[in-house]
Amino acid sequence: MTPAVEFIHTSRHFGAVRAVDDVNLAVKPGEFFAMLGPSGSGKTTCLRLIAGFEQPTGGEIKIFGEPAGGVPPYRRNVNTVFQDYALFPHMSILDNVAYGLMVKGVDRQTRYREAEKALELVKLPGYGSRKPGQLSGGQRQRVALARALVNKPRVLLLDEPLGALDLKLREQMQEELKTLQRSLGITFIFVTHDQGEALSMADRVAVFNNGKIVQAGTPEEIYKRPQSRFVADFVGSSNVISPEAMQRMGGKAEWASLRPEAIRLVAEGGVPAQTLVSNFLGSTTRLSVEAEGVRLHVMLPAGERVPEPGETVRLGWNPADVHYMDGAA
Amino acid sequence: MRSDRHTASPALKIAAIGGLLFLHLPILLIFAYAFTTEEKSYQWPPPGFTLKWFGVAWERPDVWQALTLSLKVGAIATAIALVLGTLAAAAVSRSKFFGREAISLLVILPIALPGIITGIALRSAFSILDIPFSMWTIILGHATFCVVVVYNNAVARFRRTSGSLIEASYDLGADGFQTFRHVILPNIATALLAGGMLAFALSFDEVIVTTFTGGQQSTLPIWMLEELIRPRQRPVTNVVAMIVVLATFLPILAAYYLTRDGDQIAGGGK
Numbered sequence: 277m278t279p280a281v282e283f284i285h286t287s288r289h290f291g292a293v294r295a296v297d298d299v300n301l302a303v304k305p306g307e308f309f310a311m312l313g314p315s316g317s318g319k320t321t322c323l324r325l326i327a328g329f330e331q332p333t334g335g336e337i338k339i340f341g342e343p344a345g346g347v348p349p350y351r352r353n354v355n356t357v358f359q360d361y362a363l364f365p366h367m368s369i370l371d372n373v374a375y376g377l378m379v380k381g382v383d384r385q386t387r388y389r390e391a392e393k394a395l396e397l398v399k400l401p402g403y404g405s406r407k408p409g410q411l412s413g414g415q416r417q418r419v420a421l422a423r424a425l426v427n428k429p430r431v432l433l434l435d436e437p438l439g440a441l442d443l444k445l446r447e448q449m450q451e452e453l454k455t456l457q458r459s460l461g462i463t464f465i466f467v468t469h470d471q472g473e474a475l476s477m478a479d480r481v482a483v484f485n486n487g488k489i490v491q492a493g494t495p496e497e498i499y500k501r502p503q504s505r506f507v508a509d510f511v512g513s514s515n516v517i518s519p520e521a522m523q524r525m526g527g528k529a530e531w532a533s534l535r536p537e538a539i540r541l542v543a544e545g546g547v548p549a550q551t552l553v554s555n556f557l558g559s560t561t562r563l564s565v566e567a568e569g570v571r572l573h574v575m576l577p578a579g580e581r582v583p584e585p586g587e588t589v590r591l592g593w594n595p596a597d598v599h600y601m602d603g604a605a
Numbered sequence: 606m607r608s609d610r611h612t613a614s615p616a617l618k619i620a621a622i623g624g625l626l627f628l629h630l631p632i633l634l635i636f637a638y639a640f641t642t643e644e645k646s647y648q649w650p651p652p653g654f655t656l657k658w659f660g661v662a663w664e665r666p667d668v669w670q671a672l673t674l675s676l677k678v679g680a681i682a683t684a685i686a687l688v689l690g691t692l693a694a695a696a697v698s699r700s701k702f703f704g705r706e707a708i709s710l711l712v713i714l715p716i717a718l719p720g721i722i723t724g725i726a727l728r729s730a731f732s733i734l735d736i737p738f739s740m741w742t743i744i745l746g747h748a749t750f751c752v753v754v755v756y757n758n759a760v761a762r763f764r765r766t767s768g769s770l771i772e773a774s775y776d777l778g779a780d781g782f783q784t785f786r787h788v789i790l791p792n793i794a795t796a797l798l799a800g801g802m803l804a805f806a807l808s809f810d811e812v813i814v815t816t817f818t819g820g821q822q823s824t825l826p827i828w829m830l831e832e833l834i835r836p837r838q839r840p841v842t843n844v845v846a847m848i849v850v851l852a853t854f855l856p857i858l859a860a861y862y863l864t865r866d867g868d869q870i871a872g873g874g875k
Contacts, residue, residue, distance in 0.1 A: 379787070
């Protein structure tokens with residue numbers, strides 16, 4: 277199957293800065309793909325390379341098998357939802373959404389009908405006559421989405437699409453984006469620095485660092501089997517244990533990650549630890565403890581007794597749950 | 606007594622009113638003399654009032670020549686300034702290149718320099734290049750400072766316009782021309798209109814640069830200067846002065862109102 281978007285040894289250097297450095301990547305058609313990484317890791321440049329705002333300085337990009345080199349943004353069947361939404365402030369919402377059809381020469385009646393349909397798709401029917409300045413952040417985001425989708429792109433690019441929204445709206449939009457992507461069957465590629473967002477929404481995630489992909493895989497793979505300390509640290513929810521501490525806890529002298537829910541409190545044996553603090557999270561309680569000089573998180577199921585701060589507990593886990601990895605930070 | 610802070614003393618009020626009267630009464634005086642019956646000298650109070658000078662001005666071909674020349678020069682210089690000023694503003698605000706700040710300064714310099722320097726410099730340059738003085742040399746002279754006004758207005762607007770708007774337009778399938786027509790132009794239109802009107806007003810009453818770059822032709826202000834020396838049909842000058850005041854004041858007023866509301870249209874999507 278031809279990949280929707282393919283990076284073949286693609287690089288984008290700005291002088292001495294290697295924003296994107298020899299990236300190989302294949303996004304499958306219909307996939308919800310996340311590019312995850314800290315700021316400056318090259319994920320946004322990758323998105324701009326696909327959109328055509330940047331040209332690679334090395335390697336190649338193919339969109340549905342077609343080499344994209346030299347193809348200007350306006351001839352690519354790819355649309356972008358910008359981080360700041362970039363709605364045209366002087367146009368009504370309907371004209372904003374119909375813009376892509378207007379510049380393609382679609383007649384007024386057809387393009388307004390399509391634009392209305394797109395607005396319905398993002399649950400903003402009847403907002404067409406307003407101006408962007410009269411909408412809330414969440415509504416503008418939906419308009420930006422409708423404006424991109426009305427062109428029926430084969431690939432939709434989303435640059436930190438939820439970054440400017442508050443938490444509740446964000447969770448709601450996460451679900452809606454996911455549902456929308458499923459029903460439309462369009463390839464979504466979205467860039468985010470929020471690991472929770474990437475893991476919960478994407479079919480596959482590529483973790484970026486210093487212009488390179490350090491790991492690509494399903495959210496489960498990324499979460500359970502981080503290939504390096506950087507990925508484990510950045511994805512964050514796992515306990516990262518140094519080789520020395522791991523050895524003292526009875527494991528191999530290598531960097532390791534251990535998921536909080538894999539750790540249990542045991543009555544005897546195990547590794548002694550000092551309770552620091554507990555956070556009640558509803559269905560679980562997250563316990564912070566210190567063992568062998570390492571701060572660890574432990575997830576206690578609801579109903580289990582929560583130790584007091586300062587109390588000594590004993591930690592046990594299945595050695596198979598310890599995931600050893602590359603020490604590169 | 607908080608409200609007292611906003612109430613000025615009577616002395617201050619009188620001083621303020623006096624200052625404003627000093628600024629604007631002379632202009633009314635010019636208007637009054639346009640209706641006087643005394644044609645050889647300005648006599649106060651006017652011995653009588655008449656409307657005949659409007660008719661006389663209407664009949665004088667030299668008035669028409671000066672007026673058309675001024676209108677032509679103003680219009681063409683403004684048109685040149687609109688194109689060059691917009692392009693310069695776009696280059697300076699939309700891209701980064703070596704010497705950007707220097708170019709920005711060089712564009713603004715002609716309006717900071719005394720007109721007489723610009724005038725002498727252009728006159729020498731035209732002489733060296735053997736360019737005969739004509740309407741076009743006046744236009745070039747005026748364009749040097751008209752560009753600045755347009756540039757300043759356009760640069761401010763470009764800075765407030767989000768750069769991703771242009772990328773969004775490309776992304777949605779619009780080529781460079783469509784993007785300019787549908788996205789860039791509507792966003793900078795009021796700034797250009799305001800800049801263009803100011804530029805026209807500047808050109809319309811310019812004397813110094815015109816003196817140095819013009820040949821035999823007289824623009825309206827130059828014609829007025831010459832006319833003041835002649836002790837005959839003086840009120841005609843005042844009639845023309847009234848027209849100049851209106852022709853320059855109205856565009857400036859319009860420019861003020863157009864840019865005042867400009868904030869809401871250029872903010873971008875945030």
